[in-house]
Amino acid sequence: MEVLQTLKPFESIWNFVLLLLVSYPILGAFAWFMGVICYQTVYRHRHKEFYYLEPKKQPFITIMIPAHNEEVMIAHTIDYLMNSLNYDNFEVLVTDDGSTDDTPQILAELQKKYTNLRVVTIEKNQGKAHAFNVGVSFAKGEFILSNDADSIPEPDALWKYMNYFVGEEHTNVAAVTANMDVQSRSKLIAKSQTVEFSSIVGVIKRSQVSALGNMYAYSGANTMYRRDALIDVGLFRQDRATEDISIAWDHQLNGWTTVFSPDILFYMNVPESLKALYHQRKRWAKGGTEVLLTNFGRVMRHPIRYLKQMAFILDQSLSIIWSLFFFVSTILFILSFIMFIFTGNYERLYHMFCMAFIFVTFEMFAGLLQLLSALIVDDRGRKLKYLIFMPLYMLVYWQVNALALVMTLIPAIKTILGYGSGTWVSPVRKHTT
Numbered sequence: 001m002e003v004l005q006t007l008k009p010f011e012s013i014w015n016f017v018l019l020l021l022v023s024y025p026i027l028g029a030f031a032w033f034m035g036v037i038c039y040q041t042v043y044r045h046r047h048k049e050f051y052y053l054e055p056k057k058q059p060f061i062t063i064m065i066p067a068h069n070e071e072v073m074i075a076h077t078i079d080y081l082m083n084s085l086n087y088d089n090f091e092v093l094v095t096d097d098g099s100t101d102d103t104p105q106i107l108a109e110l111q112k113k114y115t116n117l118r119v120v121t122i123e124k125n126q127g128k129a130h131a132f133n134v135g136v137s138f139a140k141g142e143f144i145l146s147n148d149a150d151s152i153p154e155p156d157a158l159w160k161y162m163n164y165f166v167g168e169e170h171t172n173v174a175a176v177t178a179n180m181d182v183q184s185r186s187k188l189i190a191k192s193q194t195v196e197f198s199s200i201v202g203v204i205k206r207s208q209v210s211a212l213g214n215m216y217a218y219s220g221a222n223t224m225y226r227r228d229a230l231i232d233v234g235l236f237r238q239d240r241a242t243e244d245i246s247i248a249w250d251h252q253l254n255g256w257t258t259v260f261s262p263d264i265l266f267y268m269n270v271p272e273s274l275k276a277l278y279h280q281r282k283r284w285a286k287g288g289t290e291v292l293l294t295n296f297g298r299v300m301r302h303p304i305r306y307l308k309q310m311a312f313i314l315d316q317s318l319s320i321i322w323s324l325f326f327f328v329s330t331i332l333f334i335l336s337f338i339m340f341i342f343t344g345n346y347e348r349l350y351h352m353f354c355m356a357f358i359f360v361t362f363e364m365f366a367g368l369l370q371l372l373s374a375l376i377v378d379d380r381g382r383k384l385k386y387l388i389f390m391p392l393y394m395l396v397y398w399q400v401n402a403l404a405l406v407m408t409l410i411p412a413i414k415t416i417l418g419y420g421s422g423t424w425v426s427p428v429r430k431h432t433t
Helices: 002-046 073-085 103-113 128-139 157-162 188-212 225-230 242-251 274-301 308-343 346-379 383-409 409-419
Strands: 059-068 089-097 117-120 144-145 149-155 173-182 222-226 255-269
Touching: 002 255, 002 308, 002 346, 059 073, 059 128, 059 157, 073 089, 073 103, 073 128, 073 149, 089 103, 089 128, 103 117, 117 128, 128 225, 128 242, 144 149, 144 157, 144 225, 157 173, 157 222, 157 255, 173 225, 173 242, 222 225, 242 308, 274 308, 274 383, 274 409, 308 383, 346 383, 383 409
Parallel strands: 059 089, 059 144, 089 117, 173 255
Antiparallel strands: 144 222, 149 255, 173 222
């Protein structure tokens, strides 16, 4: 009896932890939903109107494209940048990171066509972060736009970006990241990611900005950096899976301001196969875990100074714990299903499926609120037609993301211990007009 009394507090703690793990996705979805409401009602009015910069007042910008085996998209992207942007004072700098396809030949032909196109050739593939860092040494601009080979900003993007940098009140702005949209929507998996990117950008970044004043990840595909801010933090970390997440943390921990602008759009291609999607999510998951492990000690030693960063530490830690819980509980669910079938225990089987159905129903409802609000605020409701892909996103993508987190936990730890690699393999591109 005394033993049972002693174990009761531990039982209560375990039940609380179990409830937290089961309800974590639901609580997270409601939190981001409330974040959107706060953004729209409290923070949104702070956005000033953009004003066009006359050519003589335009700061010089370097549009940098780190490229590795980009023969499919590189010409299309450069032609667009050279001919479609409403900005005069810029150059395009391509850092060719050891391409082995026709990328070098295509770039050589394009240089004959455009006088403000420069190419830096790196003999050996050493990764996107390394290619970008090398490019900074050659960039002429005080401001550097990181632009992937398959991403294109809207025509007004450059002068809109500069609205966040020009003026004494903006001298502490390190970087501005734009609002992403999907341009490759020919397949079901890509259309589903339209919902996801609206959810991530439309909800999470807005919530971070309104609640914490900063965001914890740039978009590597299209972000404008202040050159001095890049140099201040030692440029990009070359042994991290996601250099854009790492440098966003480096900036804010060094006292710089990070900005998300939902009114600047850029368009990017997304994975159109499950294999490519899983590869992408593994890189994202690994990078997020690396950032957590890199900054955990520094933040926890000074929790008051880094109170805003504590929110991300807590969220990322819970995400990893929940992913491990989800992975283990899924295996137990499958084993229990098989055991109940073979033992004929159909009552337990019925109860098990009822509980699972209740949980999934709450999860779907919370996710529906999050995605619905995201699709409305992200594009004034014009993406609502993509809401029909919400079940696919929630039933498939969340599981893929959880699996990616579990599978990259050990590799992320190895990276922190000094065994990281910066080399990269470009995804399979499909030309999009």
